[in-house]
Amino acid sequence: MIIKTSNLYTPYHQEGDRWLKIEDGLIKGISETPFDTEESVIDLSPYTLTPGWIEVQINGAYGFDFTDDPANIWEVAEKLAQLGFTTCLPTVITSPKETIEKALNTWQGGPPEGYLGCQVPGLHLEGPFLNPLKKGAHRLDRIISPDFDFISNWNKKNGVQLVTLAPELPGALDIVQELKERGVVVSAGHSMASGSQAKTAFDAGISFGTHLYNAMPPLGHRDPGLTGALLTTDAIPVGLIVDGIHSAPEMVNLAWRCKGERGIVLVTDAMAALGKPAGTYQLGGSAVTVTELDARLADGTLAGSILTPLEAIHLLMVYTGCSFEQALYGWTINPATLMGYTDRGYLAVDTAADLVVLDQFESIQAVIIRGQLVYQSMDFSLKQK
Numbered sequence: 180m181i182i183k184t185s186n187l188y189t190p191y192h193q194e195g196d197r198w199l200k201i202e203d204g205l206i207k208g209i210s211e212t213p214f215d216t217e218e219s220v221i222d223l224s225p226y227t228l229t230p231g232w233i234e235v236q237i238n239g240a241y242g243f244d245f246t247d248d249p250a251n252i253w254e255v256a257e258k259l260a261q262l263g264f265t266t267c268l269p270t271v272i273t274s275p276k277e278t279i280e281k282a283l284n285t286w287q288g289g290p291p292e293g294y295l296g297c298q299v300p301g302l303h304l305e306g307p308f309l310n311p312l313k314k315g316a317h318r319l320d321r322i323i324s325p326d327f328d329f330i331s332n333w334n335k336k337n338g339v340q341l342v343t344l345a346p347e348l349p350g351a352l353d354i355v356q357e358l359k360e361r362g363v364v365v366s367a368g369h370s371m372a373s374g375s376q377a378k379t380a381f382d383a384g385i386s387f388g389t390h391l392y393n394a395m396p397p398l399g400h401r402d403p404g405l406t407g408a409l410l411t412t413d414a415i416p417v418g419l420i421v422d423g424i425h426s427a428p429e430m431v432n433l434a435w436r437c438k439g440e441r442g443i444v445l446v447t448d449a450m451a452a453l454g455k456p457a458g459t460y461q462l463g464g465s466a467v468t469v470t471e472l473d474a475r476l477a478d479g480t481l482a483g484s485i486l487t488p489l490e491a492i493h494l495l496m497v498y499t500g501c502s503f504e505q506a507l508y509g510w511t512i513n514p515a516t517l518m519g520y521t522d523r524g525y526l527a528v529d530t531a532a533d534l535v536v537l538d539q540f541e542s543i544q545a546v547i548i549r550g551q552l553v554y555q556s557m558d559f560s561l562k563q564k
Contacts, residue, residue, distance in 0.1 A: 180550060181220045182534075183213075186227040189526040190511045192504045196224070201532040204549035208528060223536060226544060230526050231265025231533025232510035235341060235518065236303055236389070236418055236446040238270050238462060238483050240453035245269045246463040247451075249282035257296030258454070260546045261554045263488050263510070265533040266523055267297045268340050270448075272463040273306030273317040276329060286338040295553040298533075300520075301340030304333070305389065308354065309369035310345040315394040316482035317369065318464050325350040327357070334361040340518065343389040345370035346380030359384035364518060366418075369394040370405050377408035381415055387517055390448055391417040391434055392426045393481070410437040416517055418446040419509070421494045422486040424473050428498040435499040444517055445491045445509030450474055450483030489543065503541070 180201040187193040189209075198220070200208035208214060238244060241258050243251035252269045259267055271282045282302055290296070306317055308325045323329070325348055333339040342358055343366045344351055355365045367380055368389025373396075377385075388395075388409040396404035403410075409417050410433070417438060421431055425448070434443060447453070451460040452469035460467050460474070467474050467482040474482045492506045515524020523531045536545035536559070544559040545552060 180532075181214055181216065181218050182228070183220050183222050183224055184226065184228045185224040187526075188227065188229040188504060188507055190230055190504060190507045190524075199228075199526070199532075201550045204532055204551070206526055206528055206530050206532050209526065225539070227537040227539075227541070229507055229535045229537065230511045230524055231531070231535055231546070231548060232263045232488050233514040233518075233520070233524055234259070234264045234267040234447060234488070234510075235444060235514050236270050236305070237267055237449050237453075238272060239451040240449055242451055242455050242460070244451040244461045244463070245282065246271050246274050246278060247461045249278065249285050252282065252285050252299065253290045253294060253296075256299050257290075257294060259297045260295070260548060261543070262454075263535045263543050263546060264297050265531075265535070265546065265548045266520070267299060268301060268303040268518075269299060270303040270305050273309060273314075273321045274463065275321065279304060283332075283338045295551065296548070298523075298548065300518075301335065301338040303341040303343070304339060305343040306369070308344040308348060308351060310348065310371045312371050313345070313369045313394040313396075315369060316462055316465060316467070316476055316480055321464075324348060325354045327354070330354065330358065333358060333363060335363060339363050341366060341387075343368040345372065346383070346385055347372040347376045352380060352383040355380065355384045359386075367395075367405055367409075371396055372405040372408075374403040374405070374408045377405045378412070381408070381412060386415060387444070388415060388417040390425065390446065391419050392430055393420065410434065413438075413442065416442045416444050416513060418444050418448075420446055420448050420484055420486065421491045421498065422473075422484050423494060423498075425481060425484065428494075431495065431498040435495075435501065440501065440505040440508050441513060441516075443509050444514045445488065445495070445506075447486045447488060447491065448484050449486060453485050453487070489541065493541070 366387035532550040
């Protein structure tokens, strides 16, 4: 397959015409001139092409909650491609061990026959080793203390890619070190950690901050807390929900100024209502009331979001004044770097042929995963010549 485009982001913006050669699901060439071949060319010159987008924190969508029923992981992941996601980590929040095992077994069973959707390299387990004082929408009765027996089979091979925990809890740093040795990325979140405790956790192996500002102490001028430690530690990227609700525009701008274009990983933290009308949905065993703006528990606590990745890009640009290219890093090269993915998140020879096709209004027209068209809008057509 040969694709021509006049507006390519790798995610770095490339000026002028480019030709992409795709074979066996991989990018095999990017050229400023046509390839010497008789193969027909798919002309996408009117469109913008970006690398596929990577989501590391999503609780569910299209009416399904991954914690409430992990069996729906593949069904939802297939639909997420239409939002631009080509890789995702379904997120299971604080749950009994049996629920987590069911989710891991679903992942290990692989996608159903004929599956055309998001690649799912594993799961994000958000809990259960959280600080009860910062439980957020997680059920208090399911939060437990760090326990080595509980994580006996948590490793990359079994499908555990990312774990969020509160590093200040007794025994948590031993868990951090053990998971890191097993190849799992460990993140600080739902935590009351002080600034000094956070820095100790970074030294122990914490390499990410889950949904910055949310479920952690507010920034203080005497004890900056986990928030301040994350903002001022260049080596630790942060997840950011840019919906104008979870974090005020000014705080998004502050994060941008502190972390820069390469220190922010965009996340939706979306829940079951994403892609569905307003109503009542489930999140980890709790009822959530969803309006056209937000998702909340009965007591008003925010419970995930209904944010789309494209909305996050646009809002980040508005709140910070950054360029489309800079905002794009948050869905591409930044999460890929965090997770250690060297085959996706950017476009180069021998990386995955994962592409998002946008029109002039920056709406998604098509999504290609491993060289295969998995989604196209009603207005989109491929032109070969």
